[in-house]
Amino acid sequence: MTSSDTHAGTSSTPGLPPLTPGPYRKRLGIVALIATFGGLLFGYDTGVINGALRPMSEELGLTVFTEGVVTSSLVFAAAIGALVGGRIADSWGRRRTIILLAALFFVGALVCVFTPNFEILVGGRILLGLAVGGASGVVPVYLAEMAPYEIRGSLAGRNELMIVVGQLAAFVVNAIIGTIWGDVPGVWRIMLAVCVVPAIVLFFGMLRMPESPRWLVEKGRTGEALTILRTIRPENHAEAELAEVENITNAERETNQIGWRSILTNKNLLRILLIGIGMGIAQQLTGINSIMYFGQTVLIESGFDQSAALIANVAPGVIAVIGGLIALSLIDRISRRKTFIIGFALTTTCHLLIGFASLMLPVGNPIRPYIILFLVVAFVGAVQTFLNIAIWVYLSEIFPLHMRGFGIGVSIFALWLTNGFLSLYFLTLVEAAGITGTFFLFAAVGVVALVFVATQTPETRGRTLEELEENVTTGAIYTVSAKQNAARRRG
DSSP: OOOOHHHHTSOOOTTSOOOOOOTHHHHHHHHHHHHTHHHHHHHHHHHTHHHHHHHHHHHHTOOHHHHHHHHHHHHHHHHHHHHHHHHHHHHHOHHHHHHHHHHHHHHHHHHHHTOOSHHHHHHHHHHHHHHHHHHHHHHHHHHHHHSOGGGHHHHHTHHHHHHHHHHHHHHHHHHHHHHHHTTSTTHHHHHHHTTHHHHHHHHHHHTTSOOOHHHHHHTTOHHHHHHHHHHHSOHHHHHHHHHHHHHHHHHHHHHTOOSHHHHHHOHHHHHHHHHHHHHHHHHHTTTHHHHHHHHHHHHHHHTOOHHHHHHHTHHHHHHHHHHHHHHHHHTTTSOHHHHHHHHHHHHHHHHHHHHHHHHHSOTTOTTHHHHHHHHHHHHHHHHIIIIIHHHHHHHHHSSOGGGHHHHHHHHHHHHHHHHHHHHHHHHHHHHHHHHHHHHHHHHHHHHHHHHHHHHHOOOOTTSOHHHHHHHHHHTHHHHHHHHHHHHHHHO
């Protein structure tokens, strides 16, 4: 099923007054800035292992497999964190859950920095993983629920931009520290310690941020919700939006569609849940995080020496941030579906080119490492421009309010689980199949992902969360998309 791009570009909620300029935009910007420190921590904690792994392995005596365990322990824990974090956020509130995650980031970082051995290091990585997974689910939902629908994509998408900023920060910090103090014992501990600072900022910053008004309405606290909406919307827009949210919430209560059993027995809700899971898995099977975690290893395999690879590895981080900025400028102007199709087409092409370059240029060829570096940078740019921000925004907006925490939690659980298996076995795969076989495998999976997106994902851009909620719950989001697709084929 496809949906019409033309519908996505227009307001579908005539009951809401237009969004006019005002001081509320500055308030929204501050809320987004503070909350996305969760994304910054997500990015730094997942990216720092890229440069810290080799000196860490030398000090702690890690093998190829235990390197994979150290890396993937965070990722598997993130799967649990996403699942549990969503449920906590539904019952405890988005804001308080993010504060809890900030404390978990802080404690996990300290455990890793002061670890005396492999076992405690893995324990610290698990704590960080729980925080990363929770942040990956709760922060996008918080931003999507705080944002007016007209700018929901660009506001919620800032979290993914901060993730890649965090990864770039990790690459740059690794390169600087590795170059200056590379021979100092325990240099990797310094790399890991840097993330304590943003954890402190997130904790104290969120103490001053408001709760999600949509969550407050669901809990019957409409007075508080209106007070908050008046600070982040024009006055007349706030009251109209509150009325719309109340109507949808009351309708849901009457249908008693609350709880995972109800979700799994409702074909429309189950279908949107499966689409969310599929999008999360498809994003990870591009292999983007294998590059972000093990980019230095890939570059060494392509022909760079260890020091040059550490510095060259900054390039994918830079292009990730540039791609993220471009994505934010496009996300509220191009339909989600079209963005996904372009993204998977480009990443699959890059996979094929990397595989062929590795096959055609033998090890020792002086241009081999630079060609592969260029193609890796192109791949990262394609993912960040057309997939990562768009998919995270998509997951934050497709689920109805009463299942939003559960839906995004399960979807991101699947995302992180896929990420975890790739992290655990990527180095083993490269060792067994080389760069050529590894990237040809990614290309084959990319074709499957492209077919899935083209046939299954409904459009969400240009619709309020409440309209999407009604369309998903009734199944209209699928039937309308099917009719529009048939009409376009006839035309």
